[in-house]
Amino acid sequence: MPDSPSGAGLPAGVTRRGLFKGAAVSAFAVTVPSVLTACGGGGDGGGGGDSGSKTVTFGSNGSDEVPKKAYEAVFALYKKNSGVTVDVNTVDHNTFQEQINNYLQGRPDDVFTWFAGNRMKYFAQKGLVGDVSDVWEKVGGNFSDAMKKASTGDDGKQYFIPNLNYPWAWFYRKSIFAKHDYQPPTTWDELTALAKKMKGDGLVPIGFADKDGWPAFGTFDYLDMRMNGYDFHIALMAGEESWQDAKVKAVFDTWRELLPYHQTSALGRTWQEAAQGLQKKTTGMYLLGAFVAQQFPEEELDDFDFFPFPEVDSAVGVDAVEAPIDGYMLSRRPRNRDGSRKLLEFLASAEAENAYLKTDPTNVAVNSKADTSGYNGIQKKSAELISSAKSISQFLDRDANPTFASTVAIPSFQSFLKKPTDIGSILASMQKQAKSIYESD
Amino acid sequence: MVGVPTIINLCLVWLPALASVVLSFTRWDGIGLEAIEWAGTRNYEEIVTTYPPFWPALAHNVIWLAFFILIATPAGLLLAVLLDKGIKGTRIYQSAIYLPVVLSLAIVGFIWQLLYSPDQGMINQLFNIEVDWFGNPRINLWAVLVAASWRHVGYVMILYLAGLKGVDPTLKEAAAIDGASEWQAFRKVVFPAMRPVNVVVLVITVIESLRAFDLVYVINGGRNGLELLSALVTQNIIGEASRIGYGSAIAAIMLVISTVFIVVYVTQILREEKA
Numbered sequence: 001m002p003d004s005p006s007g008a009g010l011p012a013g014v015t016r017r018g019l020f021k022g023a024a025v026s027a028f029a030v031t032v033p034s035v036l037t038a039c040g041g042g043g044d045g046g047g048g049g050d051s052g053s054k055t056v057t058f059g060s061n062g063s064d065e066v067p068k069k070a071y072e073a074v075f076a077l078y079k080k081n082s083g084v085t086v087d088v089n090t091v092d093h094n095t096f097q098e099q100i101n102n103y104l105q106g107r108p109d110d111v112f113t114w115f116a117g118n119r120m121k122y123f124a125q126k127g128l129v130g131d132v133s134d135v136w137e138k139v140g141g142n143f144s145d146a147m148k149k150a151s152t153g154d155d156g157k158q159y160f161i162p163n164l165n166y167p168w169a170w171f172y173r174k175s176i177f178a179k180h181d182y183q184p185p186t187t188w189d190e191l192t193a194l195a196k197k198m199k200g201d202g203l204v205p206i207g208f209a210d211k212d213g214w215p216a217f218g219t220f221d222y223l224d225m226r227m228n229g230y231d232f233h234i235a236l237m238a239g240e241e242s243w244q245d246a247k248v249k250a251v252f253d254t255w256r257e258l259l260p261y262h263q264t265s266a267l268g269r270t271w272q273e274a275a276q277g278l279q280k281k282t283t284g285m286y287l288l289g290a291f292v293a294q295q296f297p298e299e300e301l302d303d304f305d306f307f308p309f310p311e312v313d314s315a316v317g318v319d320a321v322e323a324p325i326d327g328y329m330l331s332r333r334p335r336n337r338d339g340s341r342k343l344l345e346f347l348a349s350a351e352a353e354n355a356y357l358k359t360d361p362t363n364v365a366v367n368s369k370a371d372t373s374g375y376n377g378i379q380k381k382s383a384e385l386i387s388s389a390k391s392i393s394q395f396l397d398r399d400a401n402p403t404f405a406s407t408v409a410i411p412s413f414q415s416f417l418k419k420p421t422d423i424g425s426i427l428a429s430m431q432k433q434a435k436s437i438y439e440s441d
Numbered sequence: 442m443v444g445v446p447t448i449i450n451l452c453l454v455w456l457p458a459l460a461s462v463v464l465s466f467t468r469w470d471g472i473g474l475e476a477i478e479w480a481g482t483r484n485y486e487e488i489v490t491t492y493p494p495f496w497p498a499l500a501h502n503v504i505w506l507a508f509f510i511l512i513a514t515p516a517g518l519l520l521a522v523l524l525d526k527g528i529k530g531t532r533i534y535q536s537a538i539y540l541p542v543v544l545s546l547a548i549v550g551f552i553w554q555l556l557y558s559p560d561q562g563m564i565n566q567l568f569n570i571e572v573d574w575f576g577n578p579r580i581n582l583w584a585v586l587v588a589a590s591w592r593h594v595g596y597v598m599i600l601y602l603a604g605l606k607g608v609d610p611t612l613k614e615a616a617a618i619d620g621a622s623e624w625q626a627f628r629k630v631v632f633p634a635m636r637p638v639n640v641v642v643l644v645i646t647v648i649e650s651l652r653a654f655d656l657v658y659v660i661n662g663g664r665n666g667l668e669l670l671s672a673l674v675t676q677n678i679i680g681e682a683s684r685i686g687y688g689s690a691i692a693a694i695m696l697v698i699s700t701v702f703i704v705v706y707v708t709q710i711l712r713e714e715k716a
Contacts, residue, residue, distance in 0.1 A: 406676065
């Protein structure tokens with residue numbers, strides 16, 4: 001799993017490659033790409049005839065060790081099965097995201113990794129990715145309706161083949177809970193009471209980090225879904241509801257009650273650093289995606305558990321789960337047209353899914369025929385949580401307009417964390433900016 | 442002979458810059474030329490009214506410039522003067538102080554991150570304090586300025602060392618014979634004699650301040666107290682967010698600011714040359 005499982009194109013932690021990239025971009029160079037993009041924009045590749053080729057190119061954002069190995073295993077299997085070589089082009093996770101626009105307009109690889117949600121629909125709507133409805137006709141039986149919905153663009157066609165997902169939840173150490181006799185809370189009041197108790201016991205009740213801007217989205221997404229329901233949340237993400245709605249303000253007011261129990265100086269900390277607190281047993285619990293497990297040594301994974309985000313309003317319930325889906329897309333003019341479709345069919349198979357998850361034990365299969373017998377405790381529980389959900393959200397920066405998420409939501413949420421009492425004016429500013437961005441969308 | 446470089450310069454620098462200015466009056470998501478929409482001055486209006494990071498970014502660029510001119514550059518000059526006296530081990534000092542200049546600012550950012558990290562950073566561990574160096578918007582700009590200066594000082598020092606070597610030693614001797622103190626000799630004789638170097642250093646300082654970017658970008662993407670115009674341009678154009686028009690408008694504002702400095706500098710030079 002990546003450094004920034006969902007960062008809206010921003011630096012998450014410092015990766016070595018990220019460093020060099022940052023160095024390469026200088027302030028005076030930034031006027032150039034806009035024009036270069038203009039030149040490349042209409043570029044009509046002219047490829048595509050090469051269907052007899054025994055090679056398919058694959059653009060991968062799996063730059064971290066675990067996904068990199070997982071993809072290697074999958075493609076080795078494909079080579080064995082079909083004799084077709086998959087030529088993998090791995091790009092640093094964040095860089096891949098930041099450059100997706102230029103990448104898709106240039107000469108992208110035949111098949112590439114991407115995310116479900118608005119972030120998929122946007123490129124489908126712009127005609128930058130290929131329709132894979134025909135692949136879905138063959139492999140549809142492997143996936144639930146929810147997965148199909150998550151893979152469908154606004155025009156009703158499929159543009160995405162899901163690979164895996166992982167839930168966001170409150171992670172904790174069993175030994176800490178056992179030592180202090182804590183019970184996983186099921187309501188907001190219980191959660192607050194637990195946080196208070198942890199503080200009394202000398203723990204940092206809630207691990208928290210938002211230096212990179214996106215981790216705080218998780219808390220908002222869940223609170224909004226628990227208080228206002230999934231439909232309102234998604235409408236808000238789509239720009240159909242106002243950030244100045246009293247319902248949104250109520251979410252931030254509720255969040256503010258819990259802020260005193262959050263780890264302080266969050267804006268100077270990365271999620272990896274916050275996860276260390278959990279690992280060192282100084283932090284009581286931490287709301288994050290299941291990828292937090294990567295920060296634990298393997299032998300400690302058994303001591304690791306989570307509880308779902310508790311109920312806030314009994315009228316709304318807890319049937320919405322935040323579980324971003326990662327998967328594959330097809331470029332608009334793949335050089336190896338037939339080969340890339342065959343590869344996508346394979347990637348949608350249980351066989352490919354099994355090969356992937358064998359190497360990556362922090363995610364959960366989305367393929368209903370995948371072999372789940374090798375799951376560890378966290379994976380089993382994750383799968384149960386996701387399958388019990390009535391609605392699945394994709395995370396703020398995947399459900400909302402990407403421009404809004406990175407240039408408006410991140411600084412606004414950080415302002416809230418700095419000065420929680422300013423929320424009125426922060427939301428007013430957010431709405432003004434949201435209007436300008438969604439209008440032109 | 443100068444024709445070829447001029448054409449290359451026009452094509453690769455001025456055309457894109459002008460295109461960027463044109464784009465700043467449009468709305469465009471960067472996908473397909475046909476998607477460009479004329480927007481008039483709307484981007485500019487929104488930037489100065491509804492875009493919260495703009496004014497802080499402008500202020501931070503000014504602070505950056507002031508800090509470099511008033512603190513970092515004089516510090517470099519001071520070091521150069523001290524080292525020029527030929528103290529023992531001067532080469533070691535020179536290399537040590539110059540070393541950060543060789544490193545990319547992004548690497549500098551990484552090194553300082555190791556020092557400043559709130560939980561695991563060396564400074565907090567060493568002094569047993571809990572200061573949120575990069576997260577607290579009231580102090581992170583200063584923390585970054587220290588890091589950026591650490592590099593700038595070495596740069597200025599090496600330039601002034603060369604400058605000091607170029608000053609005719611007889612000038613100093615003459616001043617000493619006339620009864621000038623060391624400080625007077627430096628201020629009235631040596632410093633003015635280094636005019637060409639002074640100009641270079643000033644230009645470098647201004648340029649470094651205006652294009653300051655990579656350090657804050659590595660630290661937190663240029664947000665939360667570290668907003669700079671260059672970082673805003675990047676956030677709007679390079680990232681997944683493609684507000685090409687919006688980002689171009691910020692870039693155009695930067696271009697205007699730079700132009701002001703360039704014009705002031707060029708007129709100054711021309712006037713002095715005439716005199």
